[in-house]
Amino acid sequence: MSTLLDPGFARELEALRRRLSLRARSGSGGERIASRRGSSAEFLEHRPYAAGDDLRRMDWLAFARTGAPVLKLFRAEEDVVVRLVVDASGSLDFGDPPKLLVAKRLAAAIGYMALASSERAQVLTAGEGLVRVREPVRGRGALAALLRELDEVTASHGTDLARAIDAAVLRAERPGMLVVTSDFFDPGRFDDALGRAAAAGHDVALVQVLAPEEIEPPWDGDLALEDAESGTTLDVTLDDRAAEAYRERLEGLFAMLRATAKRLRAPYVRVKTDEPLLDAVRRFVSRAVD
């Protein structure tokens, strides 16, 4: 098993996977009971008979009791493609452990749960758009391939999450779950792209990975801040006021992500690189909004 997913963690995930609810429609048959009507054995509801309905679906017992012809409807069974969009921009190559590693471990955990639930999982690498797209894999047997694909993701790109999300949506033949794992340090309108994905039927999920020093900068004095992505520097005199202004901006980003998640009924999980990942996964499967 890869370093992204140790056996103990996998065991915990095994228990959590059953709580993972996917609200997406893929259209193809699978193990997951879909919310729409279908042909599974699980009863969904009755409806009055209409001319032309298949008489084999008539609930004769109900007709005998009530005298009204009704049809018996069942839930559909379908699989879901969990698309793991991993931000591999340079900004993720920061922190100890690096944010990208944490993002990949989270993606691996979500992917594991999807594969274990007989869903399909696909790794998409985001940078300035989609920089790498892997074919969806399915079943527990594909876990190794999934982890290998995640292992190969390296941070070396700029950021344009909106383009990446739009590209992922365009490439998707069927909607599924779209898990965006990023630090969301992107001035672009990725929230609009997320809205477009949700409108296309995708079950959007936001996972934000941050280093502790990004939440509470420990530095002080006259600094030349070097951007990990562009290499440009910004001269900053970091004192109480400057730190406060930064925190306000960061809180603004959190609030925007929170509002987007609520609007799209999507989970939003914020993860610090030094916190246990299992807690984050628990919040994810419970569709929490941090």
Add this chain to the structure above:
Amino acid sequence: MSGLHLLDPKGLLLLAGLVPLVVFYILKIRRRRQRVSSTWLWMAAQRDLVAKHPFRRLVPELPLLLEILALALLALALARPTSRGGAIDGDHVAIVVDTSASMATRIGGPSGTRTRIDDAKAAARGAVTRLGPGADAIVIEAARDAVLVSPPERDVQRLQNAIDGIEARDVQGDLTAAVALAADRLRSLGGRQRLVIVTDGALARDEPLAAGGIPTDVLQVGDAEDNAGIVRVDVRSGIDPTSLREQVQTFAMIQSWTPHPREAYVTLSIEGRPDPVASRRLLLQPGDKQPVVLTFEPRPEDHGAGLVVQLAPGDAEAADDAAYARVPAGPRMPVVVASDLPYSWTTRALEADPSVDLQRLTIAQLATVNIDPDALVVLESACPASVPGNDVLVIGAPAGRCFGVGVGSTVDDPPITSWDTGDARLRFLTLDGVHVAHALALDAPGSSAALVRSSATTLVADASSPGRSVTVLGFDVGDTDWPLKASFVLFVRNVVELSRAHRAQGVAGATRTGDPARVKLPAGTAKVTMDGPGVPEREIAARDGFAVLPPLWRAGLYHVRWNEPHVGAAVVPANLTSAEESDIAPRAIKIDGAAGGTSETVTHAIAVHTEWLGWLAAIAALALVLDVWWVTRQPRGRVARSR
């Protein structure tokens, strides 16, 4: 207040230091480099911060700003900003600037960087800026004489340029004359008048200034300074009775105005020689006046050379720390007797004088032999048109014209009726009993030129011209019994001594600074060149054996050279030697209000300026302290956030 004025604008040159300061600061800033995932939020936060706190962007540059502030304040302090009183009322203002020697006194002692005249010019420039609208001003320099530096002028810049051209002279000043001139000029202009006197108060003449009833502002500069100076110098040549060799004695009077005893050295040196020829150590008590005599034995080539008497160590007023003189000519007087006669009574009389260096020539040799230009030439029975040397004694002038004196017909037995006992040549002698057998009548050009008269005619006439003393005798002394009398020897001796005095004087007139000097030259010299302290070489016309040098403003040795009729040179010493001018202690200025016939004279003793140097320097120091504190401060408030 009429604003700030800069006493020494050159101090602003320090602002040039801003350029390297900024360059060094740019080079010096080394921000700690910190890698972050993204600067996006930081940029946004910076924008927020600047929007909320507009001056925050200056915070990183605070040390630079403080250093620029300190440097600018120091530059301003060096420029010595001053504030002065209000505007000067008056349609016509006369600004009199004292430029006497005391105004060259260095403020703060000999190592001081500025002088009283610097402050005076700054005060005068400030006064110009305080002129009322439409008012004009004249600027008068009060040196030995009053000099109008600027005619009535409204243009402040021109007035300030005129003031900038003023400098202190090594002369005894006469502020009284300058104030009188200013008052006179103002009265001629009418309107409302105002007199502004800029002086150190160390006036040579302790008498009230006659402002003629014109409202007067006195701007007094300078503080009390220690000073000692040479107030008199005299040089004599003589024979040392012990060694019987020629000796030059230099007498100098040293006066001290220091409030404490002072040790001083007086040295005597010859111009062009590296080592002094004599020196003395003195202990000057407060207010002391001590004579010093320095002697040396001159070499033959030293005669006529410049002598420098130096008082060391120097003090606030440099002009009186040195005095200048010439090495006088030797004690033996060169006398040339030109005669074709077989026997000469005059020669016998001259041979008896041990101080005479006698040379005998024929009349024809006068034109060919090189004769000392200071020599006394005695002509017997001849009067050529051109006579070398200096003074001339003509005995038995031939008929015709001799040095402008008409020599006429023979007069037999002319009785001597009178002689000019006041003339130096006839001092201490009597001509009673002198019998003249026959003489030629002299037609003296004026009654004052007749030295010895008979009842009918002049027997001895003075035919002197500027620079040359000429005595014409209308008779041959061999035709008289005068050589048998003591008065003849006395007469010859008197003529020699008069010539000796002329030779010793060399330069006619006083050699005090501020006076024009007359230099005796060989007859026929038409032009000379001169140079000296502060005077570049210039050409000066000469006439009648004299050249008149322009006023010598600096104490020192001036050199005069000529090339015709033969190459020659003379040294002209010029000295301050004024006890009044060497007393540089400021004194209260008295203005005589009644002098102008009115009692409305208003005298304002205005403080020249309030200098802001100290305050500016203090603020600059505070800025530097803040700068150090800022640079070395400990980070604050970060510990709590780093939880």
